[in-house]
Amino acid sequence: MRIVALAVAAALAGVAVPALAQDNAPAPAPAPAPVRIEEWPTARVAAMGQAIFEQDRAASVATDAFVAHFNRQPPADLTGWVVTPERNAQRVRFLRADGEGVKSGWDVVVRNGVAGSVEEAATPLSEAEQAQFRARNTAATNVGRLRCSSPMNAVVLDDPQSDGWLVWLLTSTTDANIVPVGGHYRFHISADGGTVVRRDILSNTCLDMPRPQRSAQGQPVGMVVSQIVSDGPVETHVFLSLQNRLTIFVLAGEKVFQVNGARIREVRR
Known part of the structure; x- marks a missing residue:
């Protein structure tokens, strides 16, 4: 469980060690409880x-x-840019500054992870694209206390449960041997892109974990992380598993979950 030990060590990094207390010294204040997030069904x-x-x-x-x-x-x-799904592809539209607003500039259509050619945008920005870009900026200006990398990557999706947007600000890294597990945000943003409806920090700390390496004993089984702001894995565990082609075991409460890409299952209580 070396990775768990590393996770604990990272979580405690930067915490000052107090001097030896005197007999009459007051008891230290308890640490604040982690803020629980809005939890979603596994599917x-x-x-x-x-x-x-x-x-x-x-x-x-x-x-x-x-x-x-x-x-x-x-x-x-x-x-900046916005991304719009189109059948079996995604159109990434790069935007140009236009006075106080933005306008469409260039389009790149991505299919199966492969980018097509760069083309001049043939259509103006739709109202939905403008709201999507506004939602991204609204989230970025409301990050709050825990910011674990600069810059942070942004993903903006239609919220299937409302008429608004879901925005994620994701901790980034340029080190291929590091998996940034902590510091990701999830925002619910209004339909016009201008108001934060809810903000959730999907972990309690910043946490960069070393990517498990192949050894003489063979391929590593996976990475083990703990989760204290929810009772199970969150969507960024799925994202990181897919991105790194890595199985992630999530310890939440008294349960252990296996996240293998978009497949989540409970493996032990």
């Missing part, structure tokens, strides 16, 4: 984790294609 967790992975991958490969298209010198008025 929704799996579906949203899969959708996060697909949009994040689409944005990543489209950005690579976009940067290459402009010889690593993107246009000065580039200001």
